Amino acid sequence: MKINRASDLSKIKKQGLDLLSPAKTRITVGSATCGLAKGAGKVLEALKYEVKKQKIPAEVVAVGCNGLCYAEPIVEVIQPGKPRITYGPVTVERVGELLKAIKTGKVVQDLALARHDEEAYCLNIAPLKYAKGKVPAALSGIKEYRKQDFFKNQLKLVSKNAGTISPSRIEEYIALDGYRALVKVLTEMKPEDVIKEVTASKLRGRGGAGFPAGLKWQACRSAAGDKKYIVCNGSEGDPEIGMHRSFLESDPHAIIEGMAIAGYAVGADAGYIYVNDRYVVALERLEEAIKQAEQTGLLGSNILGSGFSFSLTVKRGGGAYVCGEETALLNALEGLSGEPRPRPPYPAQQGLFGKPTVVNNIETLANIPLIALHGGKWFAKIGTASSTGTKIVALSGAVAQPGWVEVPLGTPVKAIIETFGRGTGTGKKVKAFQTGGPSGGVLPASLLNIKLDYDQLTKAGSLLGSGGLLVMDEGTDMLDMAKFLTDFFAEETCGKCSTCREGVKRLQEIIDSIMQGYGTKEHLNLVKRMAAAMSDTAACALGKTAAVPFLSVLKHFPKEVEGKLLRKGA
Amino acid sequence: MATLKINGKKITAPDGATILEAAREHDIKIPTLCSNEALKPYGACRLCIVEVTKNGRTTIETSCTYPAEDGLDVKTESPRVAEGRKLVIELYLARCPNVKIIRQLAEEYGIKESAPQMGKDNDYCILCGLCVRACNEVVKAGAIQFAGSGINKIVDSPFHKTAEDCVACGSCAFICPTGIIKKNDLPSTSQCTPEGCTSTGAQREILNWQVEHKLKVCTKCGNPYSPEPHLTKITRQYYFLPEFFNICPSCRQYPVVDEEKCLGCGGCMENCPIGALELEDKGGYDKKAHVFTENCTACHTCEDYCPMKAIS
Numbered sequence: 001m002k003i004n005r006a007s008d009l010s011k012i013k014k015q016g017l018d019l020l021s022p023a024k025t026r027i028t029v030g031s032a033t034c035g036l037a038k039g040a041g042k043v044l045e046a047l048k049y050e051v052k053k054q055k056i057p058a059e060v061v062a063v064g065c066n067g068l069c070y071a072e073p074i075v076e077v078i079q080p081g082k083p084r085i086t087y088g089p090v091t092v093e094r095v096g097e098l099l100k101a102i103k104t105g106k107v108v109q110d111l112a113l114a115r116h117d118e119e120a121y122c123l124n125i126a127p128l129k130y131a132k133g134k135v136p137a138a139l140s141g142i143k144e145y146r147k148q149d150f151f152k153n154q155l156k157l158v159s160k161n162a163g164t165i166s167p168s169r170i171e172e173y174i175a176l177d178g179y180r181a182l183v184k185v186l187t188e189m190k191p192e193d194v195i196k197e198v199t200a201s202k203l204r205g206r207g208g209a210g211f212p213a214g215l216k217w218q219a220c221r222s223a224a225g226d227k228k229y230i231v232c233n234g235s236e237g238d239p240e241i242g243m244h245r246s247f248l249e250s251d252p253h254a255i256i257e258g259m260a261i262a263g264y265a266v267g268a269d270a271g272y273i274y275v276n277d278r279y280v281v282a283l284e285r286l287e288e289a290i291k292q293a294e295q296t297g298l299l300g301s302n303i304l305g306s307g308f309s310f311s312l313t314v315k316r317g318g319g320a321y322v323c324g325e326e327t328a329l330l331n332a333l334e335g336l337s338g339e340p341r342p343r344p345p346y347p348a349q350q351g352l353f354g355k356p357t358v359v360n361n362i363e364t365l366a367n368i369p370l371i372a373l374h375g376g377k378w379f380a381k382i383g384t385a386s387s388t389g390t391k392i393v394a395l396s397g398a399v400a401q402p403g404w405v406e407v408p409l410g411t412p413v414k415a416i417i418e419t420f421g422r423g424t425g426t427g428k429k430v431k432a433f434q435t436g437g438p439s440g441g442v443l444p445a446s447l448l449n450i451k452l453d454y455d456q457l458t459k460a461g462s463l464l465g466s467g468g469l470l471v472m473d474e475g476t477d478m479l480d481m482a483k484f485l486t487d488f489f490a491e492e493t494c495g496k497c498s499t500c501r502e503g504v505k506r507l508q509e510i511i512d513s514i515m516q517g518y519g520t521k522e523h524l525n526l527v528k529r530m531a532a533a534m535s536d537t538a539a540c541a542l543g544k545t546a547a548v549p550f551l552s553v554l555k556h557f558p559k560e561v562e563g564k565l566l567r568k569g570a
Numbered sequence: 571m572a573t574l575k576i577n578g579k580k581i582t583a584p585d586g587a588t589i590l591e592a593a594r595e596h597d598i599k600i601p602t603l604c605s606n607e608a609l610k611p612y613g614a615c616r617l618c619i620v621e622v623t624k625n626g627r628t629t630i631e632t633s634c635t636y637p638a639e640d641g642l643d644v645k646t647e648s649p650r651v652a653e654g655r656k657l658v659i660e661l662y663l664a665r666c667p668n669v670k671i672i673r674q675l676a677e678e679y680g681i682k683e684s685a686p687q688m689g690k691d692n693d694y695c696i697l698c699g700l701c702v703r704a705c706n707e708v709v710k711a712g713a714i715q716f717a718g719s720g721i722n723k724i725v726d727s728p729f730h731k732t733a734e735d736c737v738a739c740g741s742c743a744f745i746c747p748t749g750i751i752k753k754n755d756l757p758s759t760s761q762c763t764p765e766g767c768t769s770t771g772a773q774r775e776i777l778n779w780q781v782e783h784k785l786k787v788c789t790k791c792g793n794p795y796s797p798e799p800h801l802t803k804i805t806r807q808y809y810f811l812p813e814f815f816n817i818c819p820s821c822r823q824y825p826v827v828d829e830e831k832c833l834g835c836g837g838c839m840e841n842c843p844i845g846a847l848e849l850e851d852k853g854g855y856d857k858k859a860h861v862f863t864e865n866c867t868a869c870h871t872c873e874d875y876c877p878m879k880a881i882s
Binding site: 320337342344490491492493494495496497498499501502503504505506508509510513520522523526529530532533534536537538539 | 611612613614615616617619630632635636637650653654655656657658661662664665685686687688689696697699716718719720721722723
């Protein structure tokens with residue numbers, strides 16, 4: 001169905017709501033890459049086959065990831081009038097048992113994780129109720145999601161739809177308030193008003209540098225030129241972080257909506273989404289979503305008769321870490337090698353193909369519909385004064401329950417590791433943690449109370465970055481960690497500027513010589529000197545921060561490194 | 571026109587100039603390895619760093635890429651800059667300890683050796699990218715590129731095979747500051763078998779890109795002077811006549827105007843295919859044709875159009 005007027009949206013919304021709480025049973029399987037890796041594909045097939053064979057009146061749907069990655073494959077069951085039950089991990093062997101329980105109205109107790117009586121994260125609209133009347137006795141034994149730490153302590157704004165809606169059905173996205181922001185912006189707001197709202201929200205870029213999004217947009221809007229571009233940075237080259245992938249696989253329409261709003265605000269009529277080519281499932285779902293949005297009339301020429309046209313193109317990148325840097329990304333989009341460009345000129349003045357361009361991260365753009373719909377003031381109240389909103393944090397390393405969670409900015413790191421990660425899972429204590437991916441500093445356990453906040457983390461010598469949180473337990477050798485991270489940079493530096501290329505090579509050698517027992521005090525002094533000079537002279541953020549991991553290990557764990565140095569007389 | 575301060579001295583710079591250009595205009599020395607007037611700024615060597623204060627914020631920037639804007643306060647030798655530059659030179663010394671230009675640079679800045687804790691290589695390429703950029707931007711051949719990534723980056727021909735697009739013009743060898751790119755012009759060699767003798771003709775080889783091309787021989791003096799594919803490329807690129815490169819530049823005879831005979835009609839000027847002729851005012855109504863030999867290709871078209879046969 002094509003949307004020509006704002007009122008058409010509510011018709012699609014009704015269709016979507018019927019799909020989400022249907023008259024027949026709805027079984028959803030978490031089929032993001034994290035689930036598929038654990039066999040969600042087979043579970044989905046088995047469920048579909050069995051439902052057909054046993055003639056159960058149910059629909060089996062593939063959805064995205066809800067963050068419970070440790071319990072994949074996740075299966076959720078919604079029966080008419082009954083609460084939504086989350087099961088996990090559901091293996092193929094247990095599919096029969098699950099279906100039997102569905103048929104008889106019972107529950108597989110040992111698999112049940114949570115009970116949702118209503119749709120959790122409906123903002124400012126009437127919540128979508130699943131349970132009608134009293135909860136049946138068989139289900140009341142399962143803890144309600146709101147009483148569980150994992151759900152209770154999260155604030156799902158950006159990821160509210162992830163794991164609930166099917167990424168390949170635009171109706172379901174629209175049912176949960178999707179595209180309402182775009183319609184509102186196009187019919188009621190001027191481009192300047194949109195930028196005003198984004199500025200008022202104090203939203204800062206979620207990619208790493210934390211530059212205020214409103215300022216970036218304003219700079220691009222005021223730049224001369226009639227052709228402008230919006231670029232979505234979905235490169236995600238950090239190791240062990242897959243939240244952008246998860247997000248694209250769970251809720252691709254949110255990015256599309258955010259980009260269209262950004263395009264309207266800065267006066268761009270074309271957008272590019274740069275996605276890591278290794279994200280096969282995400283690319284497939286994103287391309288499908290774009291097609292649906294075009295068919296529905298929410299992308300294309302003269303959207304809703306407003307005179308605003310916007311088209312989107314997906315570009316596949318090789319997933320190099322340096323291509324997360326915005327100017328390197330623009331080079332890669334133009335077909336050049338992914339090397340950062342000198343700045344100024346900034347992308348907002350001269351970006352893609354020399355035209356003014358806004359480059360925003362996936363998560364930044366996913367925040368835009370919320371801000372446009374609920375206002376900048378509402379958004380600015382979430383989080384802390386200087387870091388507003390929420391942040392998706394990818395937990396990895398020594399945690400019992402790896403996965404991703406969305407928390408308001410200002411949440412202490414300790415709380416994230418303990419509540420969501422459930423400790424190290426090895427019985428050992430947390431020794432160190434690293435925020436912000438490989439470019440961040442390795443901080444000791446004594447700083448665990450630090451808040452997830454742009455300024456506080458920068459002060460402590462780390463950064464919020466794209467939101468990775470790598471936890472190390474007592475068994476970790478910190479020099480090993482420094483070696484791993486420096487090796488990562490040696491592989492991922494583009495090799496253009498001399499300080500980064502040569503500096504990283506020398507850092508690698510220094511770590512190696514310390515490990516082999518030839519290291520001296522002078523080696524460590526050289527590292528400190530190099531780190532200071534590199535942060536001054538390197539061309540881009542990658543080079544400027546390449547020495548940070550090693551330096552922070554030296555700063556916070558000096559005894560461990562010094563113990564490995566060459567002793568006098570040895 | 572922008573007014574800025576460099577090392578406390580107030581200077582003006584034309585619009586669009588970089589800090590490096592503005593500084594050089596005023597004889598302020600900033601060391602560079604990767605910059606060249608004929609090429610776009612690249613910002614790879616990081617030697618030209620300067621301390622820039624703009625709106626109260628002080629940052630370290632590369633002067634070759636940073637535009638000379640109004641109100642900038644630039645310091646080219648501040649302690650922070652000196653420290654950064656010292657590390658850059660040391661890193662280059664560690665990479666290429668035997669390259670003359672690096673040794674000279676180090677001497678200039680009073681650096682004897684790279685820090686002893688640094689490892690040492692014996693590379694001869696400093697990855698300044700001059701050859702690659704000259705090939706892409708000036709010659710427009712695009713025959714060589716950077717290959718590999720990270721710390722293993724090198725300059726190479728495609729797939730480490732013969733560079734198919736190389737025209738053996740030798741620009742890369744000319745511009746290379748370390749001299750690691752070598753072009754050799756080989757004399758003609760003959761091979762004699764009982765069937766007869768075959769001559770290879772004079773050749774130019776660039777071993778770095780595994781290229782060997784025949785040199786064009788001047789029909790007048792008989793000397794080989796430029797590789798054939800290079801001449802073909804120029805002929806096509808600038809629409810020269812095919813026979814234009816039959817003679818070498820030193821044998822080329824530029825037209826001479828006999829001012830006694832010249833009427834100043836302008837027939838030659840209008841018909842010159844590249845505009846190498848102009849009318850020169852000689853006072854009053856008197857005008858005479860003048861040949862700009864730096865542009866003239868010695869095609870002698872003007873000769874045919876001169877009614878007075880004043881050009882020879």
